Amino acid sequence: MSDYVARVLDIIKARNANEPEFIQAATEVLESIAPVLDAHPEYEAAGLLERLVEPERQIMFRVPWVDDNGNVQVNRGFRVQFNSAIGPYKGGCRFHPSVYLGIMKFLAFEQIFKNSLTSLPIGGAKGGSDFDPKGKSDREVMAFCQSFMTELSRHIGADTDVPAGDIGVGAREIGYLFGQYKRLKNIYEGVLTGKGLSYGGSLGRTQATGYGLIYFTDAMFKANGLSLEGKICSIHGNGNVAYYAAEKVMSYGAKVVTMCDSTGWVYDPEGIDLDAVYEIRFVKRARMSEYTNYRPNAEYHEGRYDWSVKCDIALPCASQNTLVLEDAERLVKNGVIAVCEGANMPTTLEATEYLIKNGVLFAPGKAANAGGVATSALEMSQNSQRLSWSFEEVDAKLKGIMENIFEQVKKASDEYEPKNYVVGANIAGFLKIADAMMAQGIV
Numbered sequence: 001m002s003d004y005v006a007r008v009l010d011i012i013k014a015r016n017a018n019e020p021e022f023i024q025a026a027t028e029v030l031e032s033i034a035p036v037l038d039a040h041p042e043y044e045a046a047g048l049l050e051r052l053v054e055p056e057r058q059i060m061f062r063v064p065w066v067d068d069n070g071n072v073q074v075n076r077g078f079r080v081q082f083n084s085a086i087g088p089y090k091g092g093c094r095f096h097p098s099v100y101l102g103i104m105k106f107l108a109f110e111q112i113f114k115n116s117l118t119s120l121p122i123g124g125a126k127g128g129s130d131f132d133p134k135g136k137s138d139r140e141v142m143a144f145c146q147s148f149m150t151e152l153s154r155h156i157g158a159d160t161d162v163p164a165g166d167i168g169v170g171a172r173e174i175g176y177l178f179g180q181y182k183r184l185k186n187i188y189e190g191v192l193t194g195k196g197l198s199y200g201g202s203l204g205r206t207q208a209t210g211y212g213l214i215y216f217t218d219a220m221f222k223a224n225g226l227s228l229e230g231k232i233c234s235i236h237g238n239g240n241v242a243y244y245a246a247e248k249v250m251s252y253g254a255k256v257v258t259m260c261d262s263t264g265w266v267y268d269p270e271g272i273d274l275d276a277v278y279e280i281r282f283v284k285r286a287r288m289s290e291y292t293n294y295r296p297n298a299e300y301h302e303g304r305y306d307w308s309v310k311c312d313i314a315l316p317c318a319s320q321n322t323l324v325l326e327d328a329e330r331l332v333k334n335g336v337i338a339v340c341e342g343a344n345m346p347t348t349l350e351a352t353e354y355l356i357k358n359g360v361l362f363a364p365g366k367a368a369n370a371g372g373v374a375t376s377a378l379e380m381s382q383n384s385q386r387l388s389w390s391f392e393e394v395d396a397k398l399k400g401i402m403e404n405i406f407e408q409v410k411k412a413s414d415e416y417e418p419k420n421y422v423v424g425a426n427i428a429g430f431l432k433i434a435d436a437m438m439a440q441g442i443v
């Protein structure tokens with residue numbers, strides 16, 4: 001590791017001591033890009049890393065709302081506008097009780113490099129709240145979203161910062177957020193992505209992260225002389241990313257045998273029934289424990305999925321740090337070929353290292369799950385043009401973008417040591433940011 005990287009990592013650890021997820025994300029990126037920094041002493045002279053790891057702006061605010069019992073509730077809202085070197089801030093909003101500043105910062109930091117890899121003009125940001133939509137009525141969710149947007153609207157705009165969905169923020173939430181923004185600002189603009197099709201959304205955005213993950217995985221398999229056909233997949237999660245990854249990988253002739261939510265997991269040796277998952281997750285907003293009502297021969301297990309079912313491809317599509325070293329050991333023991341991250345940072349640093357050391361093809365989230373934000377950028381383009389493109393057009397662009405991301409990642413991984421796709425993604429994403437930051441002076 002270069003002295004410069006070590007020094008900046010020390011600063012990060014001292015300044016953000018209570019934010020382990022941010023330290024984890026920053027450590028992975030900084031260690032990967034060390035060879036580039038050694039080759040470019042001008043970056044150190046310009047304080048590039050010190051600036052890169054400090055958000056341009058972080059906003060924290062009170063979100064008061066009234067629940068169905070007439071009680072006042074207060075949540076905390078966030079928007080971290082991390083880096084605008086290559087475009088307006090762009091990144092999702094997460095509503096989950098675990099949200100705090102450290103999670104927002106790790107996600108916004110990852111987003112900088114992911115957005116750079118898409119080759120589209122979007123900076124890095126993330127937002128959200130510790131609000132838990134689970135078990136809330138539609139009216140409560142609307143009241144929360146309206147209050148959240150009342151403050152957030154001061155800080156965003158179609159050319160400033162364009163939020164979208166993430167965990168706990170889907171079509172319903174985006175609709176309420178958009179309605180309140182329009183009401184407050186009296187502007188009909190593409191200030192959010194993931195919108196409904198009747199009010200400026202893009203065809204293909206709902207499917208994009210999951211589909212993109214499989215386009216990336218397919219490109220990686222082909223480059224390694226492999227095919228998705230007939231492979232067995234384990235998917236962690238059953239939400240937006242997990243569901244559409246399952247649908248797409250099945251269309252390539254693979255079989256998905258496990259899916260889960262945060263309370264339990266199902267093993268369906270005959271292949272997961274996606275209609276059942278759709279109804280449980282998106283229609284009833286119920287738990288995966290109901291799956292056996294649809295498929296009596298499947299197994300339901302309460303608790304955390306421990307990656308114990310034998311599979312060729314593991315797709316962690318739920319949340320951060322859900323694939324730890326012991327899970328990686330189980331996967332390797334069972335002969336896993338590839339781990340492709342649909343979620344952001346689902347694999348711990350130790351587990352990632354173990355998988356790569358054991359020859360597993362490892363597709364890092366900031367490259368493999370970039371299809372969602374890339375299609376969000378396509379939604380922004382359509383909104384600016386006041387046009388909407390067909391599903392086929394958007395999907396073809398998404399596929400092209402994912403293949404291009406794989407090519408960039410592969411090229412950088414061939415060029416730099418150690419040769420793996422984590423290093424490739426971090427370096428390829430970093431180079432464009434570094435170039436733009438250098439050109440724009442000390443800002």
Ligand code: NDP
Nearest residue numbers: 166167168209237238239240241261262318319343344372
């Ligand atoms: P959803 O809210 O649609 O689904 C989240 C899924 O993850 C649910 O199955 C949820 O279960 C599960 N989950 C959440 N936390 C945990 C946990 N700690 N342990 C186990 N399961 C958990 O979110 P998305 O599908 O949109 O997002 C999933 C991941 O993909 C996140 O990491 C997100 O940052 C990332 N991502 C999302 C993109 C998008 O376009 N939506 C784009 C790129 C990345 P439960 O309902 O029980 O909580």
Ligand code: 2IT
Nearest residue numbers: 091092164166372373376
């Ligand atoms: O993590 C992510 O890339 C997202 N949640 C999607 C962001 C976006 O702006 O579509």
